Amino acid sequence: RLLTDFPNSRFLEYALYSLGWLYLEKDDYINALAYLHKFELYFPNSSLLSKIQFMIAQALSGSGEFKEANKRLVSLLKTKAISDAYREQSYFLLAENSYRLDDLPNAYLNYLKIKEDFPNSPYYQQSIYRIALITFKQDKWVEAIPYFNEIIRLNPAHQEKEAILFYIAMSYFHLGKFDDSLSFFDKQIQSFPRGNFLLPALAKR
Numbered sequence: 583r584l585l586t587d588f589p590n591s592r593f594l595e596y597a598l599y600s601l602g603w604l605y606l607e608k609d610d611y612i613n614a615l616a617y618l619h620k621f622e623l624y625f626p627n628s629s630l631l632s633k634i635q636f637m638i639a640q641a642l643s644g645s646g647e648f649k650e651a652n653k654r655l656v657s658l659l660k661t662k663a664i665s666d667a668y669r670e671q672s673y674f675l676l677a678e679n680s681y682r683l684d685d686l687p688n689a690y691l692n693y694l695k696i697k698e699d700f701p702n703s704p705y706y707q708q709s710i711y712r713i714a715l716i717t718f719k720q721d722k723w724v725e726a727i728p729y730f731n732e733i734i735r736l737n738p739a740h741q742e743k744e745a746i747l748f749y750i751a752m753s754y755f756h757l758g759k760f761d762d763s764l765s766f767f768d769k770q771i772q773s774f775p776r777g778n779f780l781l782p783a784l785a786k787r
Contacts, residue, residue: 595624632665711742
C-alpha cells in the first residue's frame with residue numbers, strides 16, 4: 583500500500599529494499615527483481631546501492647540467468663564503494679555461476695581470489711574443492727592432488743570425501759603412480775563400501 587498510496591514517502595527507499603529482500607529470501611526471484619529494479623531506478627545514489635546490485639545478481643542467479651548475473655557482479659566489483667563482505671560474496675557467486683556455465687577458466691580465477699584474498703571466508707573450503715575439480719577436469723593431475731588433500735586436511739569428514747579419495751586415486755593413476763593410486767582406492771573402498779564411486783574404483787583397482 584505504501585508504494586501505491588504514498589509514492590513520495592520518505593520510507594519508500596526502505597520499503598523497496600525490504601520487499602526485494604523478503605522476496606529474495608522466499609526464492610521468488612521475479613518479484614524480488616521487480617522491486618530491486620525499482621529501487622535502482624528511484625534511488626541511484628543510495629548508500630544501499632551496492633547491496634541492491636548484489637541482491638539483483640543473486641536473484642538473476644537463482645533464476646538461472648547466470649550470464650546476466652555475472653555482468654552485474656563484474657560491474658559491482660569495479661566499484662570502490664563495495665565492502666569487503668560483498669566483494670567476497672561477489673567473487674564467490676561469480677565463480678559459482680561461471681562453473682555452472684562450464685566457463686572453467688573464469689571459475690578458477692574467481693575461486694582463486696577467495697583462496698588468496700579471503701582465507702577466513704565461509705566459502706574457502708568450497709572454493710578449494712572447486713579448484714581441485716577444475717584442475718582434475720583439465721587433466722592437471724599434479725596440481726589437483728594437493729588441493730584435494732588440502733580439503734581432507736581442513737575437513738576430514740567432508741561430505742564429498744568419497745569423491746575426493748576417488749579423484750586423488752585417479753590422479754595418481756593417470757600419472758602412472760600405481761602404488762599411490764591403489765592406496766587411495768583402498769582408502770575409498772574401506773571408508774565407503776557402498777558408495778557411489780565403488781564400482782569405478784573396483785574397476786580401476
